[in-house]
Amino acid sequence: MSVTKLSFPYGESIQWLSPDKIDQLPKSPLTNWLMSNESLTQKLRSHCVEFEVVVLGEGNLAPFNGEFPSQSQAWAREVLLCLDGIPWVFARTLIPGSLLQQKESDFLTLGTRPLGELLFSSDEFSPGKIEIAHFTPCHKLANLMTSLKQNVEQELWGRRRYFSYNGEELIVSETFLPAARRLIEEM
Numbered sequence: 001m002s003v004t005k006l007s008f009p010y011g012e013s014i015q016w017l018s019p020d021k022i023d024q025l026p027k028s029p030l031t032n033w034l035m036s037n038e039s040l041t042q043k044l045r046s047h048c049v050e051f052e053v054v055v056l057g058e059g060n061l062a063p064f065n066g067e068f069p070s071q072s073q074a075w076a077r078e079v080l081l082c083l084d085g086i087p088w089v090f091a092r093t094l095i096p097g098s099l100l101q102q103k104e105s106d107f108l109t110l111g112t113r114p115l116g117e118l119l120f121s122s123d124e125f126s127p128g129k130i131e132i133a134h135f136t137p138c139h140k141l142a143n144l145m146t147s148l149k150q151n152v153e154q155e156l157w158g159r160r161r162y163f164s165y166n167g168e169e170l171i172v173s174e175t176f177l178p179a180a181r182r183l184i185e186e187m
């Protein structure tokens with residue numbers, strides 16, 4: 001898999017909606033994945049032999065308009081979650097500086113360890129609301145799909161979750177790539 005960190009950030013401005021505002025959620029298997037409150041890492045690990053986190057980039061950046069209204073800057077981490085070498089999820093996490101400072105060594109030394117191992121390893125982080133998006137990727141995300149040889153024949157479904165810690169919040173967005181949707185819908 002040839003992906004470059006030179007294009008980081010890959011994320012794009014997406015309209016996230018509360019699930020009850022979505023006219024038609026996808027058929028059941030995928031909706032169960034979108035709405036699941038458990039660790040996505042744990043769920044993914046149970047569907048593969050080899051699970052891998054490919055870090056596309058990390059760094060301080062300005063969130064997109066409306067992406068994180070209370071923050072003009074945030075620590076961003078974008079990864080691909082790969083099952084037996086196949087990229088299933090593009091994940092983009094935004095962490096405000098005030099939260100990063102409290103857990104700096106944990107977040108900045110994650111590397112290729114999944115963020116879920118930190119968020120679900122104790123009750124320090126509380127999972128919050130889930131929002132859903134349904135979109136056609138453009139710009140760098142579309143180019144990333146092409147480089148992964150995953151043709152986007154239908155819109156992508158994604159979800160983002162809020163995790164709170166000591167009165168602060170971080171946001172984790174996860175977009176299911178075409179290969180993942182195909183395999184989930186066969187389950």
Ligand SMILES: C=C(O[C@@H]1C=C(C(=O)O)C=C[C@H]1O)C(=O)O
Pocket residue numbers: 038039040041042053077078079081089091092093113114115116117119172173174
């Ligand atoms: C939040 C979780 O962590 C996963 C791992 C991520 C990472 O390593 O950056 C990002 C999003 C998640 O899919 C989880 O497992 O639920």
